[in-house]
Amino acid sequence: MPEQNTKGLLKAIHSTRKESCGHEEKEDDSSTFMRESRVEEAGDSVSRKPLVVCLDIGTTYTGYAYSFIKKPDEITVRKWASEGTMLSPKAPSSVLLTPELSFHSFGYDAERKFSDLHAKNDHKSWNFVNGFKMVLNDKKKFDANVLNVLDIQNHYVPASAVFTGVIRYLKNDLMEQLTRRGYHLDESNIQFVVTVPAIWSEAAKQAMTDFSVMAGIQKENLMIAYEPEVAALHCVSMPASQVTVRTRDNIALMFKPGCSFLVLDLGGGTTDITVQKVEKDGKLSQLRKASGGNWGGNCVNNLFFQDLTKSLGQKVFQKFITTNAGDYFYLKNQFEVAKRNFRNDQEIVYLHIPSSLKKITKEVNGKKIGDIFNELETREKVYYSDGKLNYASEYFRKFFSSSVQSIVDEVKRVLKSKRCSEVEYILMVGGFSESEIVRDGIKMAFPEIRVINPEDASLSVLKGGVLFGHDPDTVRFRVCPQSYGMAMHEYFNPKKHDLSKSCKVGNTQFAVGCFEKIFEKDEIVEVGQQKIVRVAEDFTGQPEKMRTQNKEIEMYASAAKDPKFISDPGCTLQGIIVVSPPGGRWPDKMKGKITFEVTVTGINVSFMDRNTQSTSGGEIKFSEPKPQAGENPLNRSFRKDDL
Numbered sequence: 001m002p003e004q005n006t007k008g009l010l011k012a013i014h015s016t017r018k019e020s021c022g023h024e025e026k027e028d029d030s031s032t033f034m035r036e037s038r039v040e041e042a043g044d045s046v047s048r049k050p051l052v053v054c055l056d057i058g059t060t061y062t063g064y065a066y067s068f069i070k071k072p073d074e075i076t077v078r079k080w081a082s083e084g085t086m087l088s089p090k091a092p093s094s095v096l097l098t099p100e101l102s103f104h105s106f107g108y109d110a111e112r113k114f115s116d117l118h119a120k121n122d123h124k125s126w127n128f129v130n131g132f133k134m135v136l137n138d139k140k141k142f143d144a145n146v147l148n149v150l151d152i153q154n155h156y157v158p159a160s161a162v163f164t165g166v167i168r169y170l171k172n173d174l175m176e177q178l179t180r181r182g183y184h185l186d187e188s189n190i191q192f193v194v195t196v197p198a199i200w201s202e203a204a205k206q207a208m209t210d211f212s213v214m215a216g217i218q219k220e221n222l223m224i225a226y227e228p229e230v231a232a233l234h235c236v237s238m239p240a241s242q243v244t245v246r247t248r249d250n251i252a253l254m255f256k257p258g259c260s261f262l263v264l265d266l267g268g269g270t271t272d273i274t275v276q277k278v279e280k281d282g283k284l285s286q287l288r289k290a291s292g293g294n295w296g297g298n299c300v301n302n303l304f305f306q307d308l309t310k311s312l313g314q315k316v317f318q319k320f321i322t323t324n325a326g327d328y329f330y331l332k333n334q335f336e337v338a339k340r341n342f343r344n345d346q347e348i349v350y351l352h353i354p355s356s357l358k359k360i361t362k363e364v365n366g367k368k369i370g371d372i373f374n375e376l377e378t379r380e381k382v383y384y385s386d387g388k389l390n391y392a393s394e395y396f397r398k399f400f401s402s403s404v405q406s407i408v409d410e411v412k413r414v415l416k417s418k419r420c421s422e423v424e425y426i427l428m429v430g431g432f433s434e435s436e437i438v439r440d441g442i443k444m445a446f447p448e449i450r451v452i453n454p455e456d457a458s459l460s461v462l463k464g465g466v467l468f469g470h471d472p473d474t475v476r477f478r479v480c481p482q483s484y485g486m487a488m489h490e491y492f493n494p495k496k497h498d499l500s501k502s503c504k505v506g507n508t509q510f511a512v513g514c515f516e517k518i519f520e521k522d523e524i525v526e527v528g529q530q531k532i533v534r535v536a537e538d539f540t541g542q543p544e545k546m547r548t549q550n551k552e553i554e555m556y557a558s559a560a561k562d563p564k565f566i567s568d569p570g571c572t573l574q575g576i577i578v579v580s581p582p583g584g585r586w587p588d589k590m591k592g593k594i595t596f597e598v599t600v601t602g603i604n605v606s607f608m609d610r611n612t613q614s615t616s617g618g619e620i621k622f623s624e625p626k627p628q629a630g631e632n633p634l635n636r637s638f639r640k641d642d643l
């Protein structure tokens with residue numbers, strides 16, 4: 001299975017479940033399927049909608065943009081009112097939930113409302129969350145329905161309430177904006193694109209799909225897109241008027257057929273790296289599975305606040321946040337501005353300290369804030385004067401160091417890997433790539449590679465997502481990050497099989513828990529490609545319930561290229577492939593084939609009865625598979641066809 005565009009093919013939920021069942025004897029109520037794999041060609045079948053909207057839910061900033069099919073490049077970015085008349089193209093990823101956990105507000109509105117509640121001391125039972133996207137980073141196995149995020153007051157709130165609340169809010173806001181502009185579009189005419197980091201696990205990508213559907217976006221109108229990939233698309237399509245001649249020339253060279261380039265997407269939460277090659281027809285092929293980590297621009301903010309907390313004390317800072325939200329947001333925003341404006345040749349950076357923080361410091365420590373900084377060893381580099389905290393440039397720069405170093409190390413690792421030796425360009429996108437410190441760090445570390453910093457880097461994901469929605473075929477080949485397969489069983493053959501991995505059902509001995517590979521690790525998979533698994537099953541004498549219910553087959557992933565059993569080390573249960581009976585009822589002697597088709601937005605699964613040629617739907621489900629105690633181990637696998 002390709003790593004990308006799988007609609008989160010593999011929702012990793014469980015750790016490996018060992019299915020080896022020795023010699024147990026069980027009633028034969030199992031399904032018996034047979035298989036045969038082969039690859040077929042197929043076209044892509046994405047219908048184009050009149051309007052495409054991209055929702056970019058970022059770790060730090062969130063927004064949406066859209067354009068109409070007639071002029072896809074004319075992208076409207078929704079602007080958000082911050083302070084006064086200031087408008088910004090993304091709003092902070094902040095959400096306010098009521099005491100009853102209903103969605104109340106988003107972005108600047110959420111910050112304003114929470115500050116007001118604070119001012120009236122009415123805030124305690126409310127829930128204010130930001131940076132919630134991080135909860136899905138590094139998550140390989142989880143149940144999205146029970147996932148929680150921590151709010152600013154250390155309340156646990158359900159992640160689903162936060163994510164669905166934001167997505168629903170953005171969708172409703174879009175509809176209002178369209179109406180205001182005189183467009184009366186039915187939602188079925190809108191293609192929604194939701195962007196996710198390419199490095200996310202399949203489980204996390206699937207969770208984003210689920211949250212979007214829960215928020216009211218119809219599944220058939222939804223596409224999940226990969227942030228670095230769509231950002232690259234945006235760069236190649238930027239109108240000449242919006243870029244410098246140098247950027248335009250560089251991008252033109254980079255997008256020449258045969259050229260390989262690395263996309264370095266530096267967001268607030270994540271660094272997301274993909275490597276692409278431009279094919280002869282201008283389409284992109286992924287050369288390596290996505291990689292990266294949690295080294296976005298937020299690391300800088302975190303280090304700054306950790307440093308401040310260390311100087312003033314945990315108690316002071318906690319009290320400041322919980323009793324003066326408005327001032328905390330003010331300080332945060334000031335830091336954000338200082339961080340964005342920070343230049344290599346700058347001598348000093350200063351921040352106004354809110355009077356509430358000074359007061360709390362005095363109350364808790366019995367000392368004035370200026371005296372505290374004066375007593376520290378770092379007093380030459382960080383000092384307080386006239387209500388401002390002043391940082392010497394070399395001290396402030398340290399807040400950037402660890403994230404820049406981690407990014408450089410990861411890029412070095414990627415460039416050393418096979419298939420990436422010919423990378424000629426690094427394309428830097430995402431908000432954090434607008435930092436001069438970061439850009440210079442990358443340029444210095446890779447003097448032999450041309451580094452491109454396009455204008456509008458912080459909006460490249462948002463705008464690229466819109467372009468991708470209009471023309472999703474642009475990315476054609478993808479690299480499979482793991483091997484994926486489904487559980488199979490076959491008639492036991494003592495010459496071939498290990499008795500310990502077998503079980504007896506009725507009078508028949510089966511080898512169980514075989515890993516039937518569908519996609520191999522590092523395999524390059526093309527959009528439209530099909531993999532077919534031939535199956536057969538004898539339903540004769542099966543209870544009526546079994547004849548009409550869906551067949552569920554376990555799906556596994558492994559980092560090994562060729563796992564033999566689902567119980568091999570490193571194999572993990574990912575989800576369930578659900579196949580519906582054709583015509584609502586399984587025939588007595590069913591012979592069928594399951595087709596897995598790689599689409600631009602995921603994997604389509606379908607089933608065909610080979611005798612009657614009737615077809616039925618299928619899907620891959622990543623909600624937590626719930627094995628029943630004492631369940632027949634053959635129920636969730638196919639039997640291999642020896643024909």
Ligand SMILES: Nc1ncnc2c1ncn2[C@@H]1O[C@H](COP(=O)(O)OP(=O)(O)OP(=O)(O)O)[C@@H](O)[C@H]1O
Nearest residue numbers: 058059060061267268269270297340431432434435
């Ligand atoms: N000019 C700038 N200089 C330094 N940092 C910047 C600049 N502009 C934006 N950033 C930082 O970039 C980050 C936001 O970038 P972006 O909007 O791409 O991220 P995001 O979408 O919120 O996060 P992610 O994509 O990781 O989920 C923030 O950490 C912000 O401080």
Ligand SMILES: [Mg+2]
Nearest residue numbers: 058059267461
């Ligand atoms: Mg982003």
